[in-house]
Amino acid sequence: MRLLRTGLRWDTAVGVLLVAVFVTGLGTTDGFASRDNLAFAFNDIAEVALMALPMTLLVVAGQVDLSVASMLGLSSALTGQLWDSGWAFETIVPVVLLVGVAGGLLNGWLVTKVGLPSLAVTIGTLALYRGLASVVLGSNAITDFPENYAAWAVDTTTVPGTFITYPVALFIVLAVVAAVVLHATGLGRSLFAIGAQEDAAYYAGIRVGRIKLALFVVTGLVSAFAGVVFTLRYGSARADNGQGFEMLVIASVLLGGIDFDGGKGTLFGAVAGVLLIGVLKNLLTLNDVANEVQVIVTGLLLVASVLTPRLISTVGEWRHRRAAATSSN
Amino acid sequence: MSQAVPTGVPVLALKGVNKSFGAVRALRDVSLELFPGEAHALAGENGAGKSTLIKTLAGVHRPDSGQVLLDGAPVVFHGPADARDAGIAVIYQEPTLFPDLSIAENIFMGRQPRRRLGRIDHKAVRAATAALMGRLGVALDPDRPARGLSIADQQIVEIAKALSFDARVLIMDEPTAALTGSETARLFSVVEALRAEGAAVLFISHRLEEIFRLCQRVTTLRDGRWVASEPLAGLTEDDLVRRMVGRDLDELYPKQDTRVGETALSVRRLTREGVFRDVSFDVRRGEIVALAGLVGAGRTEVAQATFGVDRADAGEVRVGGKPLRPGSPSAAMAAGLALVPEDRRQRGLVMEMSIERNIGLTGLDRISGKGLVKRALERGRAADWAVRLRLKYGRLSDQVGVLSGGNQQKVVLAKWLATDPAVLIVDEPTRGIDVGTKAEVHRLLSSLAAEGLAVLMISSDLPEVLGMADRVLVMHEGRLVAELPRAEATEESVMAAATGRTGEGRAAA
Numbered sequence: 001m002r003l004l005r006t007g008l009r010w011d012t013a014v015g016v017l018l019v020a021v022f023v024t025g026l027g028t029t030d031g032f033a034s035r036d037n038l039a040f041a042f043n044d045i046a047e048v049a050l051m052a053l054p055m056t057l058l059v060v061a062g063q064v065d066l067s068v069a070s071m072l073g074l075s076s077a078l079t080g081q082l083w084d085s086g087w088a089f090e091t092i093v094p095v096v097l098l099v100g101v102a103g104g105l106l107n108g109w110l111v112t113k114v115g116l117p118s119l120a121v122t123i124g125t126l127a128l129y130r131g132l133a134s135v136v137l138g139s140n141a142i143t144d145f146p147e148n149y150a151a152w153a154v155d156t157t158t159v160p161g162t163f164i165t166y167p168v169a170l171f172i173v174l175a176v177v178a179a180v181v182l183h184a185t186g187l188g189r190s191l192f193a194i195g196a197q198e199d200a201a202y203y204a205g206i207r208v209g210r211i212k213l214a215l216f217v218v219t220g221l222v223s224a225f226a227g228v229v230f231t232l233r234y235g236s237a238r239a240d241n242g243q244g245f246e247m248l249v250i251a252s253v254l255l256g257g258i259d260f261d262g263g264k265g266t267l268f269g270a271v272a273g274v275l276l277i278g279v280l281k282n283l284l285t286l287n288d289v290a291n292e293v294q295v296i297v298t299g300l301l302l303v304a305s306v307l308t309p310r311l312i313s314t315v316g317e318w319r320h321r322r323a324a325a326t327s328s329n
Numbered sequence: 330m331s332q333a334v335p336t337g338v339p340v341l342a343l344k345g346v347n348k349s350f351g352a353v354r355a356l357r358d359v360s361l362e363l364f365p366g367e368a369h370a371l372a373g374e375n376g377a378g379k380s381t382l383i384k385t386l387a388g389v390h391r392p393d394s395g396q397v398l399l400d401g402a403p404v405v406f407h408g409p410a411d412a413r414d415a416g417i418a419v420i421y422q423e424p425t426l427f428p429d430l431s432i433a434e435n436i437f438m439g440r441q442p443r444r445r446l447g448r449i450d451h452k453a454v455r456a457a458t459a460a461l462m463g464r465l466g467v468a469l470d471p472d473r474p475a476r477g478l479s480i481a482d483q484q485i486v487e488i489a490k491a492l493s494f495d496a497r498v499l500i501m502d503e504p505t506a507a508l509t510g511s512e513t514a515r516l517f518s519v520v521e522a523l524r525a526e527g528a529a530v531l532f533i534s535h536r537l538e539e540i541f542r543l544c545q546r547v548t549t550l551r552d553g554r555w556v557a558s559e560p561l562a563g564l565t566e567d568d569l570v571r572r573m574v575g576r577d578l579d580e581l582y583p584k585q586d587t588r589v590g591e592t593a594l595s596v597r598r599l600t601r602e603g604v605f606r607d608v609s610f611d612v613r614r615g616e617i618v619a620l621a622g623l624v625g626a627g628r629t630e631v632a633q634a635t636f637g638v639d640r641a642d643a644g645e646v647r648v649g650g651k652p653l654r655p656g657s658p659s660a661a662m663a664a665g666l667a668l669v670p671e672d673r674r675q676r677g678l679v680m681e682m683s684i685e686r687n688i689g690l691t692g693l694d695r696i697s698g699k700g701l702v703k704r705a706l707e708r709g710r711a712a713d714w715a716v717r718l719r720l721k722y723g724r725l726s727d728q729v730g731v732l733s734g735g736n737q738q739k740v741v742l743a744k745w746l747a748t749d750p751a752v753l754i755v756d757e758p759t760r761g762i763d764v765g766t767k768a769e770v771h772r773l774l775s776s777l778a779a780e781g782l783a784v785l786m787i788s789s790d791l792p793e794v795l796g797m798a799d800r801v802l803v804m805h806e807g808r809l810v811a812e813l814p815r816a817e818a819t820e821e822s823v824m825a826a827a828t829g830r831t832g833e834g835r836a837a838a
Contacts, residue, residue, distance in 0.1 A: 196680070204744070
């Protein structure tokens with residue numbers, strides 16, 4: 001009980017759950033442990049995982065960006081359209097990334113300068129960026145991407161000797177960077193302070209507006225990059241690519257124990273959360289569970305992640321009370 | 330005030346109550362008896378356990394051991410609702426009314442009398458509210474929305490609400506902290522009326538004179554332990570302070586003589602439309618300058634514009650002769666300004682962060698090397714100041730939220746003193762903190778000034794202003810109306826200027 005009350009932190013618990021699910025998969029599901037499948041399983045959530053990193057920083061700072069998946073779609077549509085118009089891929093990528101920066105700037109400007117809540121702003125830009133994606137590409141699909149570029153994103157190409165694909169490798173590198181920023185730098189300290197008590201952070205001389213703006217810009221940038229990865233991975237640019245991914249991203253982050261009210265959480269938790277969702281999805285698919293049921297499982301997991309810590313503290317208090325009642329007699 | 334120790338059965342009592350939070354023993358073997366018709370004071374420094382005791386009576390906390398007795402019989406409150414049903418009402422310092430509902434709707438929230446088809450009987454609600462107000466002897470229109478009511482009026486509404494629940498015990502947690510003199514007088518007459526009806530009142534205040542004015546008996550706590558329960562008649566304020574701090578108090582205003590140096594802070598024609606106009610003053614090294622005035626005179630706003638958390642519409646701030654970029658707290662900090670804000674919980678501290686991280690927040694670059702925070706530097710910075718300010722804490726990694734108010738204030742001071750400022754602005758530095766810590770804060774400010782720090786102190790506590798300041802600036806309705814040297818500053822001269830009846834003192838530059 002003491003363990004539950006104090007020792008076992010939520011992010012550790014999710015990590016343990018991830019290992020448990022993984023081990024269960026090894027024991028129960030044929031083909032789960034194969035190098036091909038693991039490469040596929042993790043590559044399959046690469047975009048969600050990438051976007052979950054800046055999202056973690058945002059949520060810790062008490063903000064949220066719901067427009068990430070729409071930015072992914074816009075980036076994908078733009079990549080397709082420009083490729084179709086004969087641009088070189090080496091030119092397309094920086095242009096698309098700049099669009100991501102611009103989208104992040106718009107989000108950040110509306111939040112920090114106009115003073116609107118990020119939830120409201122990014123619900124708006126969620127529709128806006130997806131709408132722009134449709135304007136760019138309509139209902140077309142561009143599919144004739146050359147093999148040599150696509151090879152970098154697909155799950156059949158891995159870092160030699162491992163099941164790690166290049167998008168996943170990039171995720172690992174960025175996750176380490178994000179973890180260092182969040183937990184070992186002054187900027188990270190500032191993010192926690194802003195999320196927990198923005199006024200106090202501002203009064204302590206922290207440049208709250210500038211930091212928030214930068215977070216939105218980085219999120220836009222990473223989302224646009226995720227759009228390029230997605231396009232190459234499926235070899236298909238469509239305006240509706242990645243629709244609904246924002247929920248998966250936020251689900252991963254919350255599942256990892258990042259407090260939606262801001263000011264609490266660890267990057268390890270967020271990574272565990274996103275991997276847990278990926279592994280579960282893969283296991284359910286391998287066991288022929290229908291996609292609808294997978295969505296339900298993800299939903300239940302999310303509800304459980306919000307509910308369980310509360311349950312633990314309630315049970316702890318109840319036991320504490322009972323112990324106190326017996327000792328006072 | 331002629332009552333001896335009351336006899337009969339206490340309406341509410343605690344017997345041998347213990348309560349711990351983790352390693353912190355908040356209450357140890359505490360007992361308290363509240364009799365019908367008495368106003369009972371609860372005295373103690375911050376951190377003595379007053380809040381925990383109140384919350385135990387209000388059903389928020391359950392004692393680890395010991396009993397709560399209602400009319401002599403043990404009860405267990407499973408939550409605030411149980412306590413309320415037992416007739417116990419708590420009025421907090423800052424009431425929480427629904428701003429968009431009327432006074433009457435606030436009082437009868439969730440239990441309005443109904444007419445047929447479940448429609449609310451507004452007429453009955455109004456009439457019942459008017460009757461309650463009549464009982465309290467207060468003229469408040471039941472239809473007025475709660476928005477825009479003064480804190481004093483909001484408290485009256487809370488008391489009316491308590492009455493509507495047939496409360497027999499009224500617990501008032503520092504109700505007068507934000508009230509003016511006349512509002513306090515009205516509150517006290519309401520309490521007198523309730524007492525005459527046989528209600529028991531438990532009254533908490535840091536202002537000793539109020540305790541003596543209102544109450545018949547007093548229970549004192551120190552470090553979570555019961556010290557004494559006794560009639561106030563025959564006690565002096567000094568007696569009470571001695572019980573609270575457990576020793577004779579050092580001088581409360583240990584003002585040292587200092588040598589005044591060159592001008593450190595210079596504010597010229599600072600203006601914020603509709604808030605304050607044309608404010609100019611200097612603070613020199615070694616000086617403590619008080620900014621006095623009534624609540625709402627614009628003092629806090631001047632401090633905030635000086636530090637840059639608010640923008641000024643016109644005017645200039647110079648620190649050490651150099652003009653300060655307006656609207657930038659970080660620029661102000663770089664120039665050597667520090668602001669200890671009035672609202673400790675919202676602006677002074679990140680409550681859920683640890684002591685060391687809060688202190689580190691004002692010097693993230695100083696505790697970092699190559700971009701990474703050095704834990705040893707962070708901890709060292711906090712430890713140095715914790716020792717220097719005699720902070721009472723368990724571990725530096727504890728949340729500041731678990732500290733008492735006075736110790737929280739020390740953390741805010743530590744956080745700013747660690748920036749090694751040239752000018753320290755303190756806004757109500759001792760509001761809501763106990764006498765012992767108050768004396769410590771005064772001694773600290775005094776010795777810092779003696780070391781050459783320029784101090785601008787905003788305070789509504791007149792004895793503090795008169796006891797600590799080398800010069801007193803007085804604001805009235807957004808303007809600086811008087812500047813009084815220490816020798817000329819008296820309660821009368823400062824109040825005359827603050828209320829606009831000026832003529833004393835010379836006009837400010």
